[in-house]
Amino acid sequence: MSNPSNSLARAYPPRPAAVYFYATCLVDLFVPEAGMDAISLLEREGIRVIFPENQSCCGQPAFTTGFPQEARKVVVSQLELFPEELPIVVPSGSCAGMLRWHWENVVGDDPALRAKAAAIGARTYELAEFLLHVLGFQRHDEGEPVTVALHTSCSARREMGTHLVGRELLARLGNVTLAHHDHESECCGFGGTFSLKHPDISTAMVSDKVAALKATGAREVVTADCGCLLNITKRAEKEDLDAGRRQASLPGEHLATFLLRRTGGQVAQRS
Amino acid sequence: MSTPQSNTAQPLAFVSAQALRKRIHEAVNDTHLRTSFRGAMDFLMAKRAAQFPDASELSSLRDLSESIRQYSLSKLPELLEQLEANLTRNGVQVHWASDADEANTIMLGIARRHAAKSIVKGKSMVSEEIEFNHAMEAAGIEALESDMGEYIVQLAGEKPSHIIMPAIHQTKEQIARLFADKVPGVDYTDNVDALIQIGRRVLREKFEHADIGLSGVNFAVAETGTLCLVENEGNGRMCTTVPKVHMAITGIEKVVEKLEHVAPLYSILTRSATGQAISTYFNMISGPRKPDEKDGPEEVHLILLDNGRSQAYADEQLRKTLQCIRCGACMNHCPVYTRIGGHAYGTTYPGPIGKIVSPHMMGLEQTHLLPTVSSLCGACGEVCPVRIPIPELLIRLRGEAQSEPHADPALAGQGAGYSKPLSLLWRTWAGIYASPGNYRLFTWLASRFRALTPKQQSGWTAARTPLKPAPRRLRDMVRERH
Amino acid sequence: MSASRERILSRLRASRPAQPLPVPDLDQHYQPRLRDESLAERVARFRTGIESFHAEVHFSTEADWPALLARLCADKGVASLLYGADTPAGSRLDPAGFSTTALRPWAGRVEDFKRELFHQVDAGFTQTLGAIAETGTLILWPSAAEPRTLSLVPPIHFALLDARRIHQTFFHAIRDGGWASGLPTNALLVSGPSKTADIQQTLAYGAHGPKELVVIVTNAEGDGQ
Incomplete structure (x- = not known):
């Protein structure tokens, strides 16, 4: 449990009638359309999506910054959100990893809380892996041929083991060519509060990531993590701004939005 | 190349927070150093993978x-x-x-x-x-x-x-x-x-x-x-x-x-x-x-x-630090080390392993910032031959460094990175995020008054356009749709 | 000093787990990876490995290897060859068989001829205890008859290996050889001539030890002669 990379392979449940959707705080406040598109994708597959009203945050910001008590307080407040034995789907690798691996330890020594957190972790799935492995996502690609780059978050790669899932989903679309970028497995430099605390290094990392993505000539970058998405696209925007470019040189969107749009779904209106 | 003075063979029994930031700043902006470390680390990563x-x-x-x-x-x-x-x-x-x-x-x-x-x-x-x-x-x-x-x-x-x-x-x-x-x-x-x-x-x-x-x-x-x-x-x-x-x-x-x-x-x-x-x-x-x-x-x-x-041994979790066999793979695969090189850390052992071992050797007074110099990407833990959960230990040390100092701490220098305003900020954060009512109010306000979002957002806007809440939260969109 | 000993040990005792963890099971890793291979295959693996580390490998027989060694010495222009005379292999070396190379049996303590050792000896010759196929590695157990510096200081190291003593892995060499019950003062694994990549990751041979490692393998056919 303490070292996720030991055992990432997992068994997947049969297709459920309903799932809980745990949106994450970044999606709720900053990229709601990605959450909406994820919900639409799930519903289109015939899944009833339950959005627990009292959800806020997985506690990750405080947890990784070194405020375990504050993280605990938030996590404990979230433990009652999923009363039924249904899968919990999270449109973010790092938040899914938080639920799956860390909640149990964050809640402390109370055996009842630990058991509850562990049970939640065991039925938590990152959206992309849920689409592929549980729902067997297979839809007709209605879009024009396009080349895109894929960024996989470090948590998705190393805590959820889902870095191949995104590729597979894109491959199933048919008209999408995946452009591999230099140092693809490397972190984009977000790291939560790391980007605020060490802007020098974070900037160096995200600048390299943006350069590598642009060098592929891909029309856009797709990722299943909103932290990385904001980090990469806001950096690219800043570069465009500084260079006086009016057209975005590296637009990006959440994998859910991309999948929905390509397969004839109605994507949520952008703000 | 520029060789910051702190690399010279002076004893390393000092690392002030400012000096660390200064060294990082210099190293990141040293293009020669960046290029040579990137090349060397790519080489070592490829060599390891081939084995x-x-x-x-x-x-x-x-x-x-x-x-x-x-x-x-x-x-x-x-x-x-x-x-x-x-x-x-x-x-x-x-x-x-x-x-x-x-x-x-x-x-x-x-x-x-x-x-x-x-x-x-x-x-x-x-x-x-x-x-x-x-x-x-x-x-x-x-x-x-x-x-x-x-x-x-x-x-x-x-x-x-x-x-x-x-x-x-x-x-x-x-x-x-x-x-x-x-x-x-x-x-x-x-x-x-x-x-x-x-x-x-x-x-x-x-x-x-x-x-x-x-x-x-x-x-x-x-x-x-x-x-x-x-x-x-x-x-x-x-x-x-x-x-x-x-x-x-x-x-x-x-x-x-x-x-x-x-x-x-x-x-x-x-x-x-x-x-x-x-x-x-x-x-x-x-x-x-x-x-x-x-x-x-x-x-x-x-x-x-x-x-x-x-000291590391005395704590079951921190004891894992001592599993290390000093192979250096964690630094070879570290995106931070790749960008700042070994000298910027200011410690004998640089890179991820240095960040988890130095606090025990030097005390957290001098090293409390070190565990924060990581995006927690996990590349180090992924390659560690003895499976030291380096990111987990970094998080633990962040907590030890920032917690309120108490008498007779188990770790030397515990609380050296304590900041009252920062602690208060996180306590407030928890107060908002652990209460559904507070959270809804906070996000509603943030969304409603998004025009007031500051244009300067600490380290974020140094290299990025500002973050701005969406006009409608996901929960609003969900409610409107159903 | 002993105060520190007590302080350190008592700190460790106070916090170590009540029960040690289970003893690691090495067989679980090594057993399934054990190869069913012929002597020839094992020799070939050894050769590929050690050649990749820039060592030279020659094959000979029990009867002929001294002549091969003499020829190699002549080819490489070795003027003086240092060796241990009181070993089974050393006793086979006959000055008459070496036309252009002076044979120099090790005599006395290293202090007595350090200068010559460092400056006037061209090559050293040693036996080996065996080898490791997995990596292409020689096993040397230096002794009173065959001192440590023989395989270290001279620029060329000639090593004699009996192919029947090649183990699959280092682990098997230790276990099958019962090393834990008694090691020499200095036991060595040698995989090629000395090297370094400390300058810009560029590999260079002949760092501080031998510049060349030459291995003469006997009994590679398994007939023992």
Whole structure:
């Protein structure tokens, strides 16, 4: 449990009638359309999506910054959100990893809380892996041929083991060519509060990531993590701004939005 | 290249937060350094990957290596006593040192007893950790590095920037210039073979005449009383064979119980470190020269150094730090190390392992910022041959550094990074996010008054456009739709 | 000093787990990976490995290897060859068989001729205890008859290997050889001539030890002669 990379392979449940959707705080406040598109994708597959009203945050910001008590307080407040034995789907690798691996330890020594957190972790799935492995996502690609780059978050790669899932989903679309970028497995430099605390290094990392993505000539970058998405696209925007470019040189969107749009779904209106 | 002054061979017993930030800033903006570290790390990552074509073999070997290290640590006090008894039986003199000063005092005592004027050194990061060269120099004894990389770094008046490849920050042209300037009778050449032959010539003279040889230890075997050394150059063998006295220094965590335990550890060490199937030499020393033997040192000493290791040991989670076999794979794969190089950290051990081990050696007063210099990407933990959960330990140390200081802390310097305003901020955050009502109100306000979002957002907007809440939250969109 | 010993040990004792963890099971890793291979296959693996580390490998027989050694010495211009005369292999070396190479049996303590050792000896010759196929590695157990510096200081190291003593892995060499019950003062694994990549990751041979490693393998056919 303490070292996720030991055992990432997992068994997947049969297709459920309903799932809980745990949106994450970044999606709720900053990229709601990605959450909406994820919900639409799930519903289109015939899944009833339950959005627990009292959800806020997985506690990750405080947890990784070194405020375990504050993280605990938030996590404990979230433990009652999923009363039924249904899968919990999270449109973010790092938040899914938080639920799956860390909640149990964050809640402390109370055996009842630990058991509850562990049970939640065991039925938590990152959206992309849920689409592929549980729902067997297979839809007709209605879009024009396009080349895109894929960024996989470090948590998705190393805590959820889902870095191949995104590729597979894109491959199933048919008209999408995946452009591999230099140092693809490397972190984009977000790291939560790391980007605020060490802007020098974070900037160096995200600048390299943006350069590598642009060098592929891909029309856009797709990722299943909103932290990385904001980090990469806001950096690219800043570069465009500084260079006086009016057209975005590296637009990006959440994998859910991309999948929905390509397969004839109605994507949520952008703000 | 620019070599920030703090890289020079001053003792490292200081690291102020400001100095760390300044060094990071300089390193990140040093394009030459960035390019050379990126190239070197790419090279080392590719070499390592080529050593592990079979993922199941790697996984099995990591499991085994982790279990050997954890098993050894679970019996550490007994194994140290067994090691001491067997080494003593073999004729090796064993010394114990609580800290750097004591280790240096012990070794200086040995040197003085032999009226030693020169000590020739094999590669030893523990000797760097205790500032051995500095201590000997202060006592008028020459301590000369003989590992080519260490020799270069010493000649340049610098510190190693990598635990396995000390001179990785230097180009051959810089080394060529250094040799031409500092080695008598040498003309400029940037031919690597020629440069190595210059080093060989200079150092062979030293091996022949040095009074004492110093080495580190990669594994100490309790059941046989054996010190194992891993190397490619042969300088380690020279240091431990030719001078009359051999002093070895090691951290107390390096002991394993059985000789056969070194086989998997040695294999995974060289493959993880430099992508070598095996090093040129593996040197197993079990005692001084016997009466009928014709060479080898007449005296062998082992110094067992604590220097904060027992503090890490005392905590079940932090104890995992001591599983480390010093391969350096964590730094080779670290996107932060790749961008700032080894010197910026300001600690003997740079990179991810340095961030989790230095706080025990130096205390959190001086190192409380170090654990924050990570995006927690997990690349280090992913390659660690003994599966040290480095990100988890970084998070733990962040917590120890930032928690409110209390009397008699388990970790030296606990609370050194405590900030009342920051703590208050996080408490407020928790107050909002742990209460559905507060959270809804907060996000509603943030969304509703998004026009008031600050344009300057701390480190974020240094390189990015500002974050701005969406006009409608996801929960609003969900509600409207259903 | 002993105060530190007590302090360190008592700190460790106070916090170590009540029960040690289970003893690691090495067989679980090594057993399934054991190869069913012929002597020829094992020799070939050894050869591929050690040649990749820049060592030279020659094959000979029990009867002929001294002549091969003499020829190699002549080819390489070795003027003086240092060796241990009181070993089974050393006793086979006959000065008459070496036309251009002076045979120099090791005599006395290293202190008595350090200068010559460092400056006038061109090559050293040693036996080996065996080898490791997995990596291409020689096992040397230096002794009173065959000192440590023989394989270290001279620029060329000639090593004699009996192919029947090649183990699959280092682990098997330790276990099958019962090493834990008694090691020499200095036991060594050698995989090629000394080298370094400390200057800009560029590999260079002949760092501080031998510049050349030459292995003469006997009994590779398994007939023992």
